[in-house]
Amino acid sequence: MKTKILKVSPFDIDLNKINIAADIIKLGGLVVFPTETVYGLGASALNKDAVRKIFAAKGRPADNPLIMHLDNLERIEDFAYINKELFEKIKIFVPGPITFVLKKKKIVPDIVTANKDTVAVRVPAHPIANALIEMAGVPIAAPSANLSGKPSPTIAEHVAEDMFGRVDVILDGGNVDFGLESTVIDLTEEIPTLLRPGPIVPEKLKEVFGKINIPDFVFGKGKVDVAKAPGMKYRHYAPDKKTILVEYSQERIEKIKEIIRNYKSPLLVIFEEDKKYFENYDIMISGKKDDYFEIAVKLFSILRNADKTHNDVIIIEGVEDNGLGISIMNRLRKASSEIRR
Numbered sequence: 001m002k003t004k005i006l007k008v009s010p011f012d013i014d015l016n017k018i019n020i021a022a023d024i025i026k027l028g029g030l031v032v033f034p035t036e037t038v039y040g041l042g043a044s045a046l047n048k049d050a051v052r053k054i055f056a057a058k059g060r061p062a063d064n065p066l067i068m069h070l071d072n073l074e075r076i077e078d079f080a081y082i083n084k085e086l087f088e089k090i091k092i093f094v095p096g097p098i099t100f101v102l103k104k105k106k107i108v109p110d111i112v113t114a115n116k117d118t119v120a121v122r123v124p125a126h127p128i129a130n131a132l133i134e135m136a137g138v139p140i141a142a143p144s145a146n147l148s149g150k151p152s153p154t155i156a157e158h159v160a161e162d163m164f165g166r167v168d169v170i171l172d173g174g175n176v177d178f179g180l181e182s183t184v185i186d187l188t189e190e191i192p193t194l195l196r197p198g199p200i201v202p203e204k205l206k207e208v209f210g211k212i213n214i215p216d217f218v219f220g221k222g223k224v225d226v227a228k229a230p231g232m233k234y235r236h237y238a239p240d241k242k243t244i245l246v247e248y249s250q251e252r253i254e255k256i257k258e259i260i261r262n263y264k265s266p267l268l269v270i271f272e273e274d275k276k277y278f279e280n281y282d283i284m285i286s287g288k289k290d291d292y293f294e295i296a297v298k299l300f301s302i303l304r305n306a307d308k309t310h311n312d313v314i315i316i317e318g319v320e321d322n323g324l325g326i327s328i329m330n331r332l333r334k335a336s337s338e339i340r341r
């Protein structure tokens with residue numbers, strides 16, 4: 001397949017280019033587009049054949065459902081059941097980096113939801129994503145635009161690595177804002193359940209929803225409830241290279257020094273503040289120790305780049321499990337082949 005790459009500035013959107021992409025969606029094709037979280041691989045959510053192409057292009061298992069992206073909340077009732085009280089609550093987060101799981105209506109094709117009776121809905125906060133969905137005139141089903149097993153793409157170059165030749169159009173809108181996929185929250189029961197931690201952190205969710213369940217698997221512990229969180233059983237974002245995560249502690253420097261003795265050529269992914277301890281080593285800087293926003297937005301790029309070097313092992317410093325740190329650690333624990341506490 002011939003892939004067209006169209007550069008679009010999010011600050012000065014060329015609607016002719018969005019129109020080309022929107023026409024492809026209407027015709028049942030595949031379009032990669034930027035969102036505020038990561039790039040998405042989109043097709044018309046109401047066209048089964050088009051959605052089937054998403055699974056093929058990504059190599060995604062058919063039992064892992066897709067998020068349906070809307071350009072605003074008004075149409076949500078066409079696709080999902082939601083009462084007034086809940087609608088008022090989710091409005092607070094919309095548009096934004098959060099996905100709501102609700103009971104689905106019949107119109108949503110089973111292939112989108114992997115035959116489940118629920119559907120995941122999200123209204124992104126990105127001018128290119130929103131313009132594309134609006135011009136296409138249909139909801140867009142879209143997973144992250146990586147091949148299954150690769151980190152989610154946060155720049156168009158990483159999209160092209162995985163998707164060139166597999167999609168019709170890539171809309172290159174530059175860098176994303178967050179670099180971590182949306183928070184996924186299941187609202188089908190009385191007490192909401194966090195299925196995937198993301199940019200909207202648990203404290204914010206509690207402010208609006210009151211009590212929420214946070215299952216142990218969010219912290220890399222316990223068993224995944226596959227019926228509720230079908231995507232969480234897959235080991236996402238794992239570099240091919242051996243990857244050791246050193247959980248955050250005061251003794252982290254000593255721990256890393258001990259680990260690197262066992263390897264010929266380690267690559268260290270560490271905080272700006274810690275580089276002075278490892279002057280003669282190959283290093284990538286994850287960010288400043290307490291700037292979780294910076295660490296999150298660079299994380300997937302670093303993992304991709306780290307996997308391309310000649311080093312024999314990647315050793316990564318973890319952050320603390322609070323706020324956005326919970327979401328960062330959720331991804332890092334999945335990415336690593338070994339965890340040192």
Ligand code: TXA
Binds near residue numbers: 064065181
């Ligand atoms: O930020 C994001 O959410 C990005 C952008 C493109 O919107 N999308 C994304 O999609 O990360 P994906 O497919 O890579 O991750 C969606 C997650 C998966 O873990 C999937 O299992 C879960 O959402 N999901 C989708 N529908 C669901 C449902 N009905 N019930 C439970 N989980 C669902």
Ligand code: MG
Binds near residue numbers: 143144152
């Ligand atoms: Mg994904």
